[in-house]
Amino acid sequence: TRQEVMAVRNGVGINEVQNFGKYRVKGEKARAWLDRIMAGLIPKPGRLSLTPMLAESGKIIGDFTVSCLSETEFQLTASYGAQGWHGRWFETHAEPGVTVENISDARSGFQIAGPKARDLLARVTRADVSAEAFRFMDVKRMTVGMANCIVQRVSYTADLGYEIYCDHMSVRHLWTTLTEAGQDLGIRPFGMRAMMSLRLDKFFGSWGREFSPDYTPCETGLDRFIRWNKPVAWIGKSAAMAEKASGPKRKLCAFVVDANEADVVAWEPIWLGEEVVGFCTSGGYSHFTGKSVAQGFLPCDKIKDGLAVEIEILGERRPATLVMTPLFDVDGARMRG
Numbered sequence: 183t184r185q186e187v188m189a190v191r192n193g194v195g196i197n198e199v200q201n202f203g204k205y206r207v208k209g210e211k212a213r214a215w216l217d218r219i220m221a222g223l224i225p226k227p228g229r230l231s232l233t234p235m236l237a238e239s240g241k242i243i244g245d246f247t248v249s250c251l252s253e254t255e256f257q258l259t260a261s262y263g264a265q266g267w268h269g270r271w272f273e274t275h276a277e278p279g280v281t282v283e284n285i286s287d288a289r290s291g292f293q294i295a296g297p298k299a300r301d302l303l304a305r306v307t308r309a310d311v312s313a314e315a316f317r318f319m320d321v322k323r324m325t326v327g328m329a330n331c332i333v334q335r336v337s338y339t340a341d342l343g344y345e346i347y348c349d350h351m352s353v354r355h356l357w358t359t360l361t362e363a364g365q366d367l368g369i370r371p372f373g374m375r376a377m378m379s380l381r382l383d384k385f386f387g388s389w390g391r392e393f394s395p396d397y398t399p400c401e402t403g404l405d406r407f408i409r410w411n412k413p414v415a416w417i418g419k420s421a422a423m424a425e426k427a428s429g430p431k432r433k434l435c436a437f438v439v440d441a442n443e444a445d446v447v448a449w450e451p452i453w454l455g456e457e458v459v460g461f462c463t464s465g466g467y468s469h470f471t472g473k474s475v476a477q478g479f480l481p482c483d484k485i486k487d488g489l490a491v492e493i494e495i496l497g498e499r500r501p502a503t504l505v506m507t508p509l510f511d512v513d514g515a516r517m518r519g
Contacts, residue, residue: 236418
């Protein structure tokens with residue numbers, strides 16, 4: 183896993199995007215429908231956005247990437263494991279003039295990430311992928327090798343990266359094209375264990391851990407993606423506005439843990455003195471920094487940078503420090519550059 187992590191941070195790594203749930207939303211009323219279903223910004227053509235999808239209660243039922251391919255066609259991506267309830271939610275709120283198609287297995291592909299990712303992409307397409315022409319959070323249709331692809335400039339690794347989607351019949355060709363072109367760049371496949379280590383460097387949350395129907399946007403930090411002033415009465419707005427006004431009682435935090443032989447997984451108690459004040463949502467080992475990292479909830483009045491706590495791992499209380507500055511790419515220069 184460490185070798186895969188370092189391949190991404192120092193060169194370029196490649197990872198499948200099959201594990202995303204994917205939906206094609208089409209129709210004259212697609213934008214209006216998405217504006218009601220999603221709490222965040224619905225982007226303009228050629229752009230993508232991150233947005234929570236809320237229940238009427240204001241709880242999180244999805245964290246989505248919304249990509250605008252045209253005024254009448256969008257691609258949504260979210261957790262592959264949440265297709266069942268996301269599909270039912272879309273059906274419950276269906277409207278004439280909008281079609282929603284689950285294309286999770288029809289559309290697949292790869293993400294490439296790392297400081298040499300742009301060099302690799304430039305080798306396999308005639309499209310202009312310079313930083314000026316292909317900005318962070320842009321989405322473009324382009325030919326990669328001989329495959330028709332949708333390419334998004336975004337990456338869960340918190341590094342410079344691209345998600346490249348194609349028809350499932352083109353996946354083998356896309357793999358060959360990318361891996362052969364990246365040999366002298368040191369391209370290496372990386373798996374989900376490496377991905378989960380990479381995302382901890384930037385304190386990115388994970389669906390089913392930090393983001394779930396048990397939590398709200400203001401508790402988890404997803405409120406930064408809500409477009410509060412949207413003129414549309416989006417689902418969950420009144421509950422979310424009420425929570426924003428009163429403020430959440432707890433918030434998600436990140437910790438560096440003096441772990442022993444095991445890292446945080448989830449649900450471990452967080453101790454402050456002799457009192458349990460919170461719990462962990464996920465954690466793991468940051469191979470890039472050589473530190474054990476955890477995320478979890480604390481009461482808002484306890485949160486401060488450098489706070490010393492203990493996290494109980496396998497019955498042993500281990501010292502931990504609350505950290506507010508990401509361990510990698512603090513100013514986002516690499517990811518956005």
